[in-house]
Amino acid sequence: MRDVRGAWAVAGAQLRKWHEEPVVVQSVRSAGAATVAYVIALRLSPEPAPLTAPLTALLVVQVTLYATLTTGIRRVNSVVAGVVVAIAFSVLVGLTWWSLALLILASLAVGHLVRVSEFVPEVAISAMLVLGVTRVGDTAWARVLETLIGAVVGLGCNLLFAPPVWVGAAGESIEDLARRVRRLMLRMGEEAAGRTPVEHATARLHEARRLDHDIVQVDAALRQAEDSLKLNPRVREGLLHRIVLRTGLDTLEICTVVLRVLARTLTDLAKERDPEPLFEPQVGATLEQLLSEVGDAVVSFAVLVTTDISQNAESAESRLAAELSTATATRDKLAQLLLDEVQRDARQWQLHGAVLTEVNRILDELDTEHRSRRLMEELDRGTREERERRDHLVRLRQRLRMPRRPRQRSDRNRPPVSGRSL
Numbered sequence: 001m002r003d004v005r006g007a008w009a010v011a012g013a014q015l016r017k018w019h020e021e022p023v024v025v026q027s028v029r030s031a032g033a034a035t036v037a038y039v040i041a042l043r044l045s046p047e048p049a050p051l052t053a054p055l056t057a058l059l060v061v062q063v064t065l066y067a068t069l070t071t072g073i074r075r076v077n078s079v080v081a082g083v084v085v086a087i088a089f090s091v092l093v094g095l096t097w098w099s100l101a102l103l104i105l106a107s108l109a110v111g112h113l114v115r116v117s118e119f120v121p122e123v124a125i126s127a128m129l130v131l132g133v134t135r136v137g138d139t140a141w142a143r144v145l146e147t148l149i150g151a152v153v154g155l156g157c158n159l160l161f162a163p164p165v166w167v168g169a170a171g172e173s174i175e176d177l178a179r180r181v182r183r184l185m186l187r188m189g190e191e192a193a194g195r196t197p198v199e200h201a202t203a204r205l206h207e208a209r210r211l212d213h214d215i216v217q218v219d220a221a222l223r224q225a226e227d228s229l230k231l232n233p234r235v236r237e238g239l240l241h242r243i244v245l246r247t248g249l250d251t252l253e254i255c256t257v258v259l260r261v262l263a264r265t266l267t268d269l270a271k272e273r274d275p276e277p278l279f280e281p282q283v284g285a286t287l288e289q290l291l292s293e294v295g296d297a298v299v300s301f302a303v304l305v306t307t308d309i310s311q312n313a314e315s316a317e318s319r320l321a322a323e324l325s326t327a328t329a330t331r332d333k334l335a336q337l338l339l340d341e342v343q344r345d346a347r348q349w350q351l352h353g354a355v356l357t358e359v360n361r362i363l364d365e366l367d368t369e370h371r372s373r374r375l376m377e378e379l380d381r382g383t384r385e386e387r388e389r390r391d392h393l394v395r396l397r398q399r400l401r402m403p404r405r406p407r408q409r410s411d412r413n414r415p416p417v418s419g420r421s422l
Helices: 002-020 022-044 052-060 065-092 097-113 117-131 136-160 167-192 198-229 238-273 281-305 310-344 349-366 368-401
Strands: none
Touching: 022 052, 022 136, 052 065, 052 136, 065 097, 065 117, 065 136, 097 117, 167 198, 167 238, 167 281, 198 238, 238 281, 238 349, 238 368, 281 310, 281 349, 310 349, 310 368, 349 368
16 A cells, blocks of 8 residues: 555656646647637638648747747748738739749748848748639738737737746756766866876867857757746746856856866876876876866856755855865865976976866856856846836836927917007
8 A cells, every 4th residue: 555655656746747847838838829729710710721820829839938929020020021922923923933933032032121030931931822822812811810810829828828937947957067077077087197098188178178069058048048037927036047047157168168178288298298197196196186076066056056945055055165165175285296296397397287277267267256246247237237228118108108398379479468459
């Protein structure tokens, strides 16, 4: 009986997790909006199968409300522009092989003129679909009507059912990036503690360069999360969330750049000292310990950035501060060991100093005081920009509501003060 209850509890937890998954929520919302748009179009459109309405609703219901507003407007513009071009061609030349080529060229040109961005091909598609039917006039306006129905239904779906917030997915991407950085640091530290062939050091350098592609993917996930915070009624303090995530990713990006430079330094050192070890045994062991501690601090920094609850944030910040303190002490020990080694053997002293400098840069970027100053600067800038936009809207509203001044009569038409004329 206990096993059955445990199985039901696990199944219930998985069901709740599936229900809260943003991808699942988005799929259900898109399917529902497309179905509702088709049902409405069946009643209002003269076409027997008004599939343009569900297609438009499916494309308009994007992952965020902000994207839905911008996408819906551009898509409606693209369809209307395509219909207008098709009507013009049907009146002038009709449908032939050469008119089809001209139609596509004209539609693409019009799409760029009306600035529909990614929906430029939709202008040509709409024009070809409308031009290829017999009753051009009726079908053209039916397609416009279906497009409007789909856009309105898609927008209404996002207004009534708030789209999912993609902050969790962006946070997972940031933490995953930090863990990949940590794993690379551990491998670099293990190889630096012994004899490192040039091939292994070069392989670590290529891994550090591949982190740039990972940053691009994380940046895309973060942009999606930032859009999901805009105009979302379920989100409070959206500006704070956006700034925390964005500055956190900026810090990790700087750390990956410095790590790539560190990998290049170790590769150059391996070429210079081959077949000798990179460092003396004690220096190599200390560097391995330092890179391990810095890797732990990178992961703790990512956890701090993606933590919402204040109590957990305080715990993550305390853990990060402790790890940075430990790494700083190890850094000081490594600096003394490197100084002693340079005094004994001055070969490659520039590369040894570069290793220490690059580790210092990573520690400085992860410093909590440095991050606090950066957050305050970004918050002040964001708040100032929002205040300026709000003041601009207030001034515009005041201008629209300003009553007109009554026209003053001229002295020539003014009636006399008394019964006698002056």
